Amino acid sequence: MKEKTWFITGISSGFGRHMAEQLLERGDRVAGTVRDMNSVDDLKKKYADRLWLARLDVTDIQSVYEVVDLAFKQLDKIDVIVSNAGYGLIGAAEELTIDQITHQVSTNLLGSIHLIRATLPHLRSQGEGRIIQISSSGGQSAYPGGSLYHATKWGIEGFCDAVGQEVAPFNIGLTIVEPGGARTNFRHHGTKLGPKIEAYAISPAHKVRGGFEDSSSISIGDPEKMVKIMIDSVDQQPAPKRLALGSDAYYTIHQSLSDRLSELELQKELAFSTDFSVNG
Template sequence: MAQRTWFITGINSGFGRHMTEQLLERGDRVAGTVRNMNSVDDLKAKHGELLWVAQLDVTDTPAIYAVVDQAFDQLGKIDVVVSNAGYGLIGAAEELTNEQITHQINTNLVGSIQLVRASLPHLRAQGGGRIIQLSSVGGQAAYPGGSLYHATKWGIEGFIEALMQEVAPFNIGLTLVEPGGARTNFKDHSAQLAPGMEAYEGTPAAKARSNFGDSTIVPMGDPAKMVKIMIDSADQHPAPKRIALGSDSYTVIHQALTSRLAELEAQKELAFSTNYPKEDAL
């Protein structure tokens, strides 16, 4: 297989780290971003020039454009852009601080949108490419205690699904990845808790908080297997629109979609009743 070049945000931990390790081991080049440049010193020492690293906080929109431009300028063609950087925010909507809300949206949603937008001119100029957007089971289903996280993931799914159709004429394919729970360091390093409110004690949102801190709850998902499927998706043509990873993701998304479809079908007569009569249609 010919060597590919990948641009990946957030390669210091989680899926980003697993993906970078697998790609470098097989001889691909990776342009990766981190907030702390020292966090991937081991990978740089092992793989040398195969790994290009830049410092980036995806809440800094001008910096996103500068780093993306620099990566394309220095590395030439980039085959796959992976929008991976993000984190979870746990707590009832009322418990969240305004600062937490703004940072969650700026990281998971605005940051992802701007990364993709910054990449599009380069991908069009080179005749195409692939974009992989990390979403979540939480982009198709919602749990109490995750309202703002879901807002960002449902938001990015709508953005990417529309964009798929906009850039198809330019040979740019997009894929949404929807993992369930995986044995990464998400709980310890990539998630935040809102300050609790007494009023929510004993509610479903409080249960989400206690589950989050329960070390006996171990996710079933193997991140290495999940990442391999993400990488392999770059060879699929056309690009798969969505990839659900993990039995929990499949089960929960299936239940959510089935329930929504049943609710919609039950409203068919009501929906059609709001039309003008055919004889009055303009």
């Protein structure tokens, strides 16, 4: 197996951490970004010769471009870009603060957009590359209490759908990963809650919120298995457009798409009736 070099944002925890560990263990090089350089001391000690590190907060747009440029300059070629950094924000839309909304969009959506944009000139120049965007089953479905999180995930999926078509002629593949719940620290430590408005006690948004407040709940997905599939996907030609991972992701996305298609079919006659007619 030919050694690859991977650039991954957010390797201190969650999928990013699992991916970095699997790749380093099998002999690949990893260029990883973290907000706290001390959070990966164990990886630095064990894999110092194959682990390139940079401090990065993806909400700092200028730094995103600087870190990407530096990584390509020092590592020469990077085969795979993994846009992983992100977090959840839970609360009814009215409950969330302006600062929470701004930071969620700046991290999950704008941070991912600028990361991908920053890498494209380099990938085009080297004549090939693969991009993996970590989204969520919540990028195809929506639940109450997740409005801003869904806004960022639906947004990045639309962006990636278009960009994937734009860069295909340059031998650059782009895959959107849509995991369901996984046994990482995302649910209880990678998610922030908005302030409560008691009027929303009757809203399903608070029922969803309760699931995140309950520290005893356990997700069904195995992050090690999910990450292995993500890694293996880079050898598929052409690149898979999407990867739904987890039985919960499959059922949630399937139901959402089925409902949307059924609603669309019911509107077919209405949609066609608005076309311009030369006969009036």
